[in-house]
Amino acid sequence: MRISLGIFWWFLLLFYEPLLVWRLGGTVGHRAMNLRVADNRTEGNVSLLKALARFWLKTFLGIFSFLTMNFSRRHQAVHDIVTNSSVRISNAAKARPEHYTVGRSSSGEAAA
Helix, strand or coil: CHHHHHHHHHHHHHHHHHHHHHHHCCCHHHHHCCEEEEECCCCCCCCHHHHHHHHHHHHHHCCHHHHHHHCCCCCCCHHHHHHCEEEEECCCCCCCHHHCCCCECCCCCECC
């Protein structure tokens, strides 16, 4: 019983985020914040391989992965740039103005 509980704990720890990002588009935290992880090519959920790559890049790079958010045009972290994915607002109808970033849009004009 103890061994199976230990195996379950490690499985949950290592696969919670990748499995939920792959199947549901995000974790419980993403959903609570009205966010989803999307594949930039398909606009749908990322593949399991991409979800695993995002997770391991984020795990190995730690806080450094998020530093690029201040410097990249689309405010993306390294793990999203490398996997060609992005974190987006899930339901625009539920989003408030403060949920959107301030900056330049792709057309060059200032965003809200």
